[in-house]
Amino acid sequence: MSFNLTFIGQMIAFAVFVWLTMRYVWTPITKAMEDRQKKIADGLSAADRANRDLELAQEKASQELREAKQKAAEIIEQANKRSARLIDEAKENAREEGERILVQARGEIEREQNRAKEALRAELASLVVIGAEKILETSVDAKAHSEMLDKLSAQL
């Protein structure tokens, strides 16, 4: 167990191995480990970002949905109003039309009545004339008496 050149040899060997380790082992390993750390950190932050985006998108989607529902409700209400209005209008129109038809019909009836009265009157006049002729047994000049007859028929 003497003190000898082994000491120097180990000193050199140690220095060489430390240098080799520093140059060829430590640097690449720690670099890869740091890279991985960075990668993981990036991945985590990307996941965070994605989560935030997802939340935003969900919020936006629900908002849009809410708006759409509201709009639909509005449209339905409008449609209801419109249909009610249309029904009212139609009712009004029908009523007016009915009244108009009624008035017309009444006019027609009156006219028919008048015409019938006129016809009856004329018939009566001619019957009266025929009767008078029969009574008188003479021919009556129609032209001479027509004015009188017209007056008579108008009084009927």
Place this chain on the structure above:
Amino acid sequence: MAGESETLTAGSYIDHHLTNLTFGQLPAGTRPGQDQAVWTLAQNGHEASQMGFMAIHVDMMGWSLLLGLIFFVMFRKVAKNMTSDTPSGFQNFVEMVVDFVQDNVKGMFPYKNPLIAPMALTILVWVFLMNFMDLIAVDLLPAAAAVVGEHVFGMDPHHVYFKVVPSTDPNITLGMAFDVFLLILFFSIREKGFGGFVGELTKHPFSHKNPVVQTLFIPINFVLEFVNLIAKPVSLGLRLFGNMYAGEMIFILIALMYSAGPALGIFGGGLQIVWALFHILIISLQAFIFMVLTIVYMAQSFETGESH
């Protein structure tokens, strides 16, 4: 191989296990008929000690380099195929280790330096692997080495000394600690300036407003602080060495029991399991402590505030 040879006593068994395979310059006259210094493998402990500083523990150095290479190749393979996608298999394990080291460095070393963390990783894994050799049966690799030495190199198998736990050699642990010490000096001087570094050694722990008294304090401070400074690498290296050496010693002593009859052998087997389980804790802990202390020393050398 306790009990294999009748000439092998407990003492020589332990001795054999504690002697390194040493290659060095054998001074002239150590072996009979040798008239000049030669570079050779030591045949025994005596020859190894004769070689003095001009020798190298081939087994320790070899295992140290091999384990270092295993560490480097393993981690390099992962680093090459590193993906920042989902990791799988061995990459998970490597990342766990790297993460662990990074956490420790961040917690104890609040400065920016590209060297500290890789050095901490190297220490943790390499020292752990070196310590781990302690858990391989004490006789397995030395016996294999004896066979290889006998048949491949034509050596006397009894003269093939082979230790397998590099961290039981103070040369190895102190070598690393001394590198750390050099870095302490380098970073201290770089961060604080030479004046600041010297000031740190001479102005604490005793200081006085009066410049004359302060001057008197300088040698006392220097002695105290210098011991403090030197203690760092020495304690760092010797702590690891001491723990691992003691652990190996206990394994060797337990192994001796196998040659002392069936009753003691079975008892030894139980002890070995217990000690091995306990040793798993020690080897991890010592690797971790070596790493933590290195980081702490580095942080201290970066510290420019007057906070002690």
